[in-house]
Structure formats: C-alpha cells, structure tokens
Amino acid sequence: MYYVNQEQIERRLEAIPEIAEGLRTAAQSWDGGLVLGMxxxxxxxxxxxxxxxxxxxxxxxxxxxxxxxYEDIMDIVHEEKVFPQDVHAVLLELVRLRKPLVQEYYDWDRHSLHPLTAKLPDALERFAAHVREYLKKEL
Structure with a gap:
C-alpha cells in the first residue's frame, strides 16, 4: 500500500489559481516596469x-x-502518465528557469515579458486537474 501525502499535494495545488492569476495579470498588463517584472x-x-x-x-x-x-522530476511523473506531453513540454521549460530565477537572479531581465508567462496559466491548471485525476484513479 502506498502512502501518498494527499493533503500536502492538495495544499500546493490550491495555490495554482492565484499563481495563474498573477501570470495572466502580468501578461495582460505588461508595461516593462519593475512592479510587473517582479x-x-x-x-x-x-x-x-x-x-x-x-x-x-x-x-x-x-x-x-x-x-x-528538477527536469527529471517532470520526466518521471510524465512517464508515469500523470499528465500529457503538451503539459510536460511546458513544465520542462518552466523548471529550467529555476537556476536563472533563484541562483542567477541578478541577471534576470525584469523588464521583458517571458514567453512562458502567457502560456503557463493554462498548463498549470491542466497540471492540477491531471494530478487530481491521477490520484483518484490510482488511490
């Protein structure tokens, strides 16, 4: 029998709507300014x-x-059929940003709209739906 911490998974998935809203707002209101960049x-x-x-x-x-x-996390979960290829491709592109965002933040261009910002909200929402469906099916 598996022990899957569904509570912690769900707590994290519940953050996705606000993250998606922030990304959509940034993309729709983009002005190249510091506030939207941050x-x-x-x-x-x-x-x-x-x-x-x-x-x-x-x-x-x-x-x-x-x-x-981080890329391997996405690959493994994709290989286990948690989410489809199109979501996997976006999530791989996303996790590759971790080093520039977290370690090389001093070089991050805060005045340019990143191409992922506009397409990521839908991918995140689909990710959450697929994870919930996977849990329902497997548990």
Missing part, C-alpha cells in the same frame, strides 16, 4: 516550486524511480 518573476518561481513539490510527493508516495534533477 510579479512575473515571483509567479514563475512559485509555479516551479508547486510543480516540483507535487512531483516529488508523487514520486515518493508511489515509489517511482529517484529523480536526479
């Missing part, structure tokens, strides 16, 4: 944390193979 940066960072946290909980709970990187 909002975009934080929303992208939170999105990375949500998908990697949820992926890690799924990997641990369902005793999937160990991940060696």
């Amino acid at each position: 909002m975009q940066e934080r929303a992208l960072h939170l999105a990375i944390e949500v998908v990697t946290d949820v992926g890690s909980y799924l990997i641990d709970g369902f005793i999937m193979r160990d991940a060696s990187s």
Whole structure:
C-alpha cells in the first residue's frame, strides 16, 4: 500500500489559481516596469516550486524511480502518465528557469515579458486537474 501525502499535494495545488492569476495579470498588463517584472518573476518561481513539490510527493508516495534533477522530476511523473506531453513540454521549460530565477537572479531581465508567462496559466491548471485525476484513479 502506498502512502501518498494527499493533503500536502492538495495544499500546493490550491495555490495554482492565484499563481495563474498573477501570470495572466502580468501578461495582460505588461508595461516593462519593475512592479510587473517582479510579479512575473515571483509567479514563475512559485509555479516551479508547486510543480516540483507535487512531483516529488508523487514520486515518493508511489515509489517511482529517484529523480536526479528538477527536469527529471517532470520526466518521471510524465512517464508515469500523470499528465500529457503538451503539459510536460511546458513544465520542462518552466523548471529550467529555476537556476536563472533563484541562483542567477541578478541577471534576470525584469523588464521583458517571458514567453512562458502567457502560456503557463493554462498548463498549470491542466497540471492540477491531471494530478487530481491521477490520484483518484490510482488511490
């Protein structure tokens, strides 16, 4: 029997609507200014944390193979058929931003709209729906 921490997964998935709203607002209101730039940066960072946290909980709970990187977390969960290829592609692009956002933040361009900002909200919402469906099916 698996122990999947559904409570912690759900707490993280519940953050997605606000992250998606922040990303949509940044994309729709983009003015190249610092405030929207910082909002975009934080929303992208939170999105990375949500998908990697949820992926890690799924990997641990369902005793999937160990991940060696953030990209690997997304690959493993995708290989286990939690979400489809189109969501996987967006999430891989997202997690590759972690190093620039968290470690190389001094070089991050806060005055440009990142291409992921506009397409990520839908992918995040689909990710949440697929994770919930996977849990329902597997548990």
